[in-house]
Amino acid sequence: MTAHTATNIEAHIKEYGEWRQHLHGDVAAFQKWLKEQDLSDIQVDQSLSHILDTLRDDKLYVAFVAEFSRGKSELINAIFFGGLGRRILPSAAGRTTMCPTELLYESKTEAQLRLLPIETRKTGTTIAEYRGFADEWKTVKLDAKSADRMAKSLEHIAETKIVSQEEAQELGFHVASDEHEQGMHIADDGKVEVPMWRHAIINYPHPLLENGLVILDTPGLNALGAEPELTLNMLPGAHAVLFILAADAGVTKSDIDVWHDHIGSEKSGSSKGRLVVLNKIDGLWDELRDDKEVQKEIDRQIKDTAKHLKIPLGNIFPVSAQKGLYGKIKGDKKVLDRSRLLELEDALGKEVVPAKRDIVRNNIREDMDEIIKSARTTIMQRLKGVYEHISELASLNGKNKDVIEHMMEKVRGDKEVFEKSLQRFQATRSIFSQQTNVLYAQLNIKNLDKLIAQTKRDMEISMTTGGLRTCMKNFFDQASGTMEEVAKQANEIKLLMEGVYAKFQQEHGLSNIKPSSFSVTRYVREIKRLEKKHEQFMSGISLMMTEQKVVSQKFYDSAVAKVRAIYKMANRDADNWLKNIMSPMESQVREHQIQLRRRLESIKRIHQASDTLQDRVKELEETRKIVREQEKVFNDRAEKLLVQLKAEDKSIDTRQFQLEDRIG
Known part of the structure; x- marks a missing residue:
């Protein structure tokens, strides 16, 4: 075979491929580093793996x-x-x-x-x-x-193959009544040529x-x-x-x-x-x-x-x-x-590649922002804990054993209060689980399938074009209406978690984190687009009723498959959102528990004279240096990723494509 020669569009797409590979390498390195620094958890690791899959299999x-x-x-x-x-x-x-x-x-x-x-x-x-x-x-x-x-x-x-007019119609083709009409034309022998x-x-x-x-x-x-x-x-x-x-x-x-x-x-x-x-x-x-x-x-x-x-x-x-x-x-x-072929190639490369790059950026930027925010919060919590610990020990310098015992009791008290808060948190988790079950029930594919089956039965007995339209309108109305109910339920969950975060911040000084919202706008927009396309399709066909039913049924099957895909995507997105809304709290709670244990252990050892105060403060100062260096490396890595995810071309509306890309 003749050797391949590069083209204008190939240069654009090759550049895009290199950007994708480079970003993939940086994300993989970031994932590995977070694990090594104990800044990752199951949810963070899964989110980063999803980002890597997006970059690896992108089309x-x-x-x-x-x-x-x-x-x-x-x-x-x-x-x-x-x-x-x-x-x-x-x-x-x-x-x-x-x-x-x-x-x-x-x-x-x-x-x-x-x-x-x-x-x-x-x-x-x-x-x-x-x-x-x-x-x-x-x-x-x-x-x-x-x-x-x-x-x-x-x-x-x-x-191609030759079939009867009836079979052509069963296959969904419109058989033209004369040579001027759009459709498959009848040959002299009464047969029709189809693909x-x-x-x-x-x-x-x-x-x-x-x-x-x-x-x-x-x-x-x-x-x-x-x-x-x-x-x-x-x-x-x-x-x-x-x-x-x-x-x-x-x-x-x-x-x-x-x-x-x-x-x-x-x-x-x-x-x-x-x-x-x-x-x-x-x-x-x-x-x-x-x-x-x-x-x-x-x-x-x-x-x-x-x-x-x-x-x-x-x-x-x-x-x-x-x-x-x-x-x-x-x-x-x-x-x-x-x-003038090269002009077209160049325009195609300049039009499609920046648009696609923005789509990929937008699809993964939100997840990356959450991951970076979560890790940064943990680092800041560690730094805050080290500084407070050093200050606490410094206040004991020159103090007698009774003062040290009093400090030890105070830390024990803090630990007990925190553990009681954790018990309340577990009770809140039970309410959280109940609320999430309601959300999952609303998005249950089985309920959608029941609606699909009922709509199909209604369409089969419908005798008019208007009847077919009504069946489909009811389907789309219920599909989008359910999404609106999901939005209300998601807001209830968000309000619940805002209260939990505020309580822990007030009582224990944990970071003030604002839980993100779960938006259904993109799903509703896509369902409405399908409905509009169906209305356009139905208004544009003027066939015999038998043929119309075949064609409209095929259109319905395709629309239903797309709505199912939208619901599946909404389920996955809701699942990720529910994990993300809880994950920062769990990370902060875990980190706070570790710090309380370390504070108590330090004061115990000083009280028992197994460690001198100076030795322990020196250890903590060394820990502070390590966390400071960890913070610097983290900021450098995070900034490098965010620069690559910063959109450069805003001329193309990519909102619809973002959902299309993810639905596949």
Whole structure:
């Protein structure tokens, strides 16, 4: 196979990969150091391990969307595989991408093509769920050393099969009544041609894919309508979407439908992360016209495109994927420059990489802040204890044995008072457990599954489009309503813990820690987004009732799978929050107990004359130096991590993606 040649976007993604690896190393070193200094506990260690997993398995999703014959597969070949010496994805004239295709790299899996049969659409099981069922996929080994043999193997992606109209509808495809209508068209023999595969996954050791890039190649409007998971999950979860138009065709009605229904409406209308590619500009090249005239025509098309899609001119990139690929393969810089492919690559790298880096930062910054705050509190508590201990012993200098006995009794008294406070704390823990059980019951997946089952039964007996809409509205209302109840319960728990912290601070001088809140805003926002998408979907279909039920049921299955994923994430987040809200108190209590024991032991030894006062003070001063040095090293390590987690690019709204990333 021809040696790989680096590209503009590769430089951006490589830099991102290096940042990720460097941060991973620093977090791992910090985790090890905290353990060595006895500044860690089970919760802190688990949180740091979760951060390391996030950095290790992080993915960067870029989706390519277009109606057929826009040159989408050719563009993917040009951007990502031009350095391999030939086309890798099928890109002949006509429709070549028949099913959604992911290109990624998993180091534990050999180079292969995995294909999910189209018949699995009848089961109601989502693509995400099928990922865990290896036996359901057909596997084709790929020869990564031969571009020719690999390209041949990948031709499976374009395979189709002939089925009856009824089966096509059962599979969720809309069968068009005439040649002008969108949908699968009926052949002369009354049959319908449909994709053979529902989904394809290409595992391939490409430098970009090895750095975490995942490419999603989607078919046109027909597939987007028939596979709701694309609309609900994959496209909204992509960090960048490239929407490809053809300069020789302009912006067609189907292009506008795809854009407004599936791409442009995401993220509350924001155009960030959404790039439009005006492909096939080589069709405008004309030896009878000079470059200025050609550019004038391209500029006109850019303005028309911006007007139709309601996006900034700067988000539109005119290219020739075919000429760009040719320029890369042949090493023809002049053709490559004229194709303007490198401009698109550079923009893609600058758009998607900073956005993704901010997403990763935001996802782990909160946990890291809590870890650093907890460790810093413990260090300050240790320092405070050492200073108080030194002061206490210094006050005994020159005093008689009776004074020392009195001091010993005082420390014993402090210890007894603290132990009584601990008993009250244990009683509070019982109330805390009761409150958390209420919270867990509200988020119980079994209760959600009951709601899902009831909604499904209601949909099956519904006879009208309005009835289907009502069923789904009730489902979404109850799903988001439960989250609001969770928010109220979480606030009750927070108020309980605020009282506990305040009591210990007042009675024993422990640090004043403010428990964090548990917000459900991001879950409710995502459920509302799904509801809005469903309303948009239902208002856009005008099918026979039988066919409508099939399609809406598939959409419902995908929406339900997503809501279940949101609830699972909320459960994990609530679990972490409950541990984090209790962990600082437990750490402070443990540290305070240790210090009380040490104070009592010191005074006992002085009282028994087994230690001189000066010797013990000297030991404590040495301990103070050690803790001071520990504080310095901690501050240096913490600052190093926080600098790397400080956001640099605030131009992209990453709130939705943060949840998408974590849900997967």
